[in-house]
Amino acid sequence: MQLATVHGNATATVKYPAMTGWRMLVVQPLMVDGSPDGFPLLAIDNLGAGVGDTVMLTTDGAAVKEMMKSEASPVRYAIIGIQD
Template structure:
């Protein structure tokens, strides 16, 4: 699992049937100190996360297992909402980005 900040939502007018009712989020991976790292990615939302939330996400088969229909064609899913995160260099948490 890795950490990311939810930065937006994706609207799809047509979805694969097993994704009906599943929200798609745009997440920005963050470093160990909460700074943006890499490119934003799309993720299926298994936790009802909202903009600004700090979340953890998984890829691969584990992403599909987080959804109600485990045969959904997804490669990335938000699996937890993180209240606070600590590292040896920083502490940060919900919707504050800084600590």
């Protein structure tokens, strides 16, 4: 798991079929001290995170496949929690 800040939404006119109905957000991974860690990423979200929220990301492929109920998915990052 890694913390990240939500910077905005991403839209696609065409999506891979397994991604239909999923929101895509632009997130910036964070270091322990809160500074940016690398480049922004795209992550799927079904929790309703918004711009400015700090979220928890997972890169666990098995968890993402289970969450999406799809064995064939191009998704690597998924939001699994929103920090209070």
